[in-house]
Amino acid sequence: MKALVYSDFGGNDRFEITEREKPHNGPDTLVVRVVAAGINPVDYKIREGYLRGVIDTRLPAIPGWDVAGVVEQTGLDTPEFAVGDAVLAYARADVVEHGSIAEFVPVPVRTAAHKPDGLSFEQAAALPLTGLTALQALERAGVHEGQTVLIHGAAGGVGSIGVQLAVRRGARVVGTASERNHDYLRELGAEPVRYGDGLADAARALAPEGFDVIVDFAGGASLDSTPALLADGGTVVSIADPRARTEFGGHYLWVRPDAAQLAELAQLAADGDLRVEIAATYPLDEAAAAYAALEEGHTRGKIVVTV
Template sequence: MRAITYSTFGGADVLELTEQPDPHIGPDTLLVRVRAASVNPVDWKVRQGYLAGLIDTVFPAIPGWDVAGVVEQVGLDTPEFEVGDEVYGYVRKDTVQGGTFAELVAAPVRTLARKPPSLSFEEAAAVPLAGLTAYQTIQRAGVEAGQTVLVHAAAGGVGAFGVQLATALGARVIGTASEGNHEFLRGLGAEPVTYGDGLVDRVRALAPDGIDVALDFAGGGAVAASAELLADGGTIASIADATARSEHGGHSIWARPSTADLDALTALFAAGKLSVELAQVFDLADAADAHRASETGHTRGKIVVRV
């Protein structure tokens, strides 16, 4: 099969289109014919070796955890799916090796769900990691109707889902983004504010009584700024800054594969409460360019690789 691989940590130029053996599947694993995958910041951080102390990489490594495709072969004990089923999933394993930037991927059944019928394969591939991260962060933070929620990096891949999910729960959402993305955020149901110097004052002007929940999908100084804005009893949840938990009594989030949570997202798509924004779609051979685009940190929505 064709696959994108890298054999050493480094920049995007270490990514190559190569021929690799077809994956072997175990009893609780499915072989999926990949139609699309997507880039997440964690992909290039792993590729650069930044997370070597947290995630093991086995070379040659095939990157990618997001997938949308068609079941090609079922394992011995995978009654949930049949050959030909359209699926999507967050195929994170214990090591980075057999990822989704390939024509075929061996996907543990616990990582997959049926693809939302209303989404194309490219759109579906953009959902799993970003959507699950937003969904699980909101669940952990206990977002409820009537609360005021501050979403950092609200126009990004995770943030855009976070805005929509919090809005669907009946929360008032304030979202940080560059000025060029403010109209986009209004369309998702958020009140936009510009990030950077003076953010605390700008948010306080919108929410003088403070915010109930801060969702940090940005890192940097987002947790510290959020702590200044919390109302009594408020909470912070972060995917990028462990001090949200260690110093502020909040939550540090690392998304987990979950069929049930993917099914919950699928139901929200079916109800018209979620949409997905695609920033760019690249061909598999151009995966290095897809990584470079993600590394700029200025894309709106998700970057997808079509296989």
């Protein structure tokens, strides 16, 4: 099969399109023919070697955990699925080796959900990691009706889903983003504030009593303003900054595969109740260019590789 592969840790130039053996399926694993695959910053951080000690990688490796496709082969004990079923998955394995930027990918059945008819393969591929991250962050924080929530990185792939889910829960949402994305955030139901100097004052003007929940999907200096913005008894969650837990007594979250949650998110998107923003699509032969675009850090929504 054709796949995007890297054989050494390092930059984007490590990628090459090459032929690999089609994956085998275990007793509780599907082999899925990939139609579309979502790419995420964690993929290139692993490739660059930044997560050694956190995630094991067996080289040469194929990147990618997000996939939408068709079941090619079932396992000995995968009664939930049949050959020909359309599925989506956050197909994270314990070792990075057989990723989704390929013609076929092994998918642990515990990570997979049936793709609803109303959801395109591209949308389905864009949803798993971002959707599950957003949902699990809000659940960890206990976001509920009547709260005021600040979301850092609100226009990104994870943040835009988080905004919508928080609004659905009845929260008032303020989101940080560059000015060019402020109208987009308003469309999603958030009140935008600009990154950079003056953020704390601008956010505090919108919520003089402080924020019940601060959710960090951006990292960097995002949590620097937390002491000025968090309400008494408030909660902080971050997917990028351990200070959320160590300094602010909140939560530092690493997303987990969850088939039931993924099915819930997919149905919301299929019903038109959750907007999945596609920034761009690239064919498999141009997957390295897709990662180069992602690494620039200015995309709104998700970049998807089509196979």
